[in-house]
Amino acid sequence: MISRSSELFARAETRIPGGVNSPVRAFRNVDDAPFFVARADGSKIWDVDGKEYIDYVGSWGPAILGHAPKVVVDAVHEAATRGLSFGIPNPLEVEMAELICDWVPSIEKHVDGLLVKAGSGALTHGRADSAGVPRAFADLTISLPFNNIDLVRKAFVENKEKIAAVIVEPVPANAGLYLPIGDFLSILRNECLVNGALLIFDEVITGFRLARGGAQEIYGVRPDLTALGKVIGGGLPVGAFGGRAEIMDQLSPDGPVYQAGTLSGNPLAMAAGLAQLRELERINGWKLLDELGAQFEQLARNAIKDAKAGVTFNSVGSMFCLFFAPGPIVDLANARQSDLKMFAQFFHACLRRGVYFAPSQFETGFISTAHSAEDLERTGSVVREVLASL
Ligand SMILES: *Cc1c(COP(=O)(O)O)cnc(C)c1O
Numbered sequence: 001m002i003s004r005s006s007e008l009f010a011r012a013e014t015r016i017p018g019g020v021n022s023p024v025r026a027f028r029n030v031d032d033a034p035f036f037v038a039r040a041d042g043s044k045i046w047d048v049d050g051k052e053y054i055d056y057v058g059s060w061g062p063a064i065l066g067h068a069p070k071v072v073v074d075a076v077h078e079a080a081t082r083g084l085s086f087g088i089p090n091p092l093e094v095e096m097a098e099l100i101c102d103w104v105p106s107i108e109k110h111v112d113g114l115l116v117k118a119g120s121g122a123l124t125h126g127r128a129d130s131a132g133v134p135r136a137f138a139d140l141t142i143s144l145p146f147n148n149i150d151l152v153r154k155a156f157v158e159n160k161e162k163i164a165a166v167i168v169e170p171v172p173a174n175a176g177l178y179l180p181i182g183d184f185l186s187i188l189r190n191e192c193l194v195n196g197a198l199l200i201f202d203e204v205i206t207g208f209r210l211a212r213g214g215a216q217e218i219y220g221v222r223p224d225l226t227a228l229g230k231v232i233g234g235g236l237p238v239g240a241f242g243g244r245a246e247i248m249d250q251l252s253p254d255g256p257v258y259q260a261g262t263l264s265g266n267p268l269a270m271a272a273g274l275a276q277l278r279e280l281e282r283i284n285g286w287k288l289l290d291e292l293g294a295q296f297e298q299l300a301r302n303a304i305k306d307a308k309a310g311v312t313f314n315s316v317g318s319m320f321c322l323f324f325a326p327g328p329i330v331d332l333a334n335a336r337q338s339d340l341k342m343f344a345q346f347f348h349a350c351l352r353r354g355v356y357f358a359p360s361q362f363e364t365g366f367i368s369t370a371h372s373a374e375d376l377e378r379t380g381s382v383v384r385e386v387l388a389s390l
Contacts, residue, residue: 004048005035005309016062029360030344040067054357058366061230066370077274092270106222110242165198170215173364176335177321204229234272289318301382307387318367350388
């Protein structure tokens with residue numbers, strides 16, 4: 001019998017490149033075709049064939065309160081009755097800008113818009129770089145391993161006064177998940193300062209997830225600019241960046257750097273984001289997320305230990321990754337040692353048992369405030385059973 005998911009995917013493939021509107025959704029790293037989602041609520045999603053899963057993807061991060069939280073859905077409904085898009089300033093944009101500047105002290109001014117590229121999608125598909133990016137652009141970028149300050153220093157010496165900025169995810173979560181070691185981030189901050197380069201944190205994943213003020217709050221490092229997305233949109237499409245006023249004043253219409261967007265500051269996205277962020281604060285969501293993360297960490301580590309599986313478990317707060325490689329995993333080269341065949345088997349076995357982890361070794365798992373202790377227990381048992389069977 002053909003499932004509704006496979007029927008939809010067959011139709012999608014004839015009209016959408018690869019059948020998906022974002023490459024990581026294609027399930028290619030796990031040798032399969034994706035399932036299609038009919039609906040999602042709290043910690044669960046249901047596919048179009050009626051199967052239920054505990055979801056640890058959470059729309060790749062935004063669903064920090066779980067799916068379709070009532071406060072966010074209500075806020076979107078309410079905003080929608082007042083208009084979907086104006087193309088002229090609306091009060092919610094100001095509220096969002098004020099909230100972000102208040103919660104993230106390194107951000108003095110903020111804008112919405114913009115879009116970045118590559119990341120885990122590119123890794124999964126075995127391409128470090130996208131076709132269509134002119135060589136001349138690629139030549140302007142130096143790519144260095146995380147957690148290696150010596151190579152950063154070397155790059156600054158070899159390119160004296162030529163490096164404009166260093167951009168980094170303070171907790172890399174786009175190639176699996178690994179953590180900064182020791183004072184890596186504060187030393188990086190200092191190297192940028194003495195070499196006249198800006199430090200830019202990509203906190204699209206970690207922003208408002210690891211803490212109210214993001215990873216920069218936890219690690220006590222103040223970047224010059226910060227990129228945000230995911231959680232600030234409450235599930236609606238948003239990207240934002242902000243930082244020192246002196247830099248942000250370079251943007252049009254005040255400055256020479258052109259920046260624009262037809263739907264920027266969209267009232268529905270702002271309403272969704274504001275509702276989500278305020279609810280997180282109201283319930284002290286970060287404390288709850290840390291507790292749930294710690295519970296899952298314990299369950300997963302025990303399962304790994306008992307199965308004597310060659311798996312490395314990295315986690316911080318509500319984010320986690322099981323690497324099918326011996327640890328420690330502190331950079332991309334380590335992550336790439338993972339046994340991808342084994343990961344694919346693990347993924348499918350969990351999926352069959354109703355647990356949906358990201359369909360790629362190079363992704364991060366997300367726990368939401370809607371995940372119950374029972375969800376985590378059940379997931380722990382599934383991980384235990386699957387690891388033991390591999
Ligand atoms: C998801 C993500 C992006 C891109 O955000 P979009 O909203 O998809 O444009 C950028 N950086 C990181 C670290 C991400 O995880």
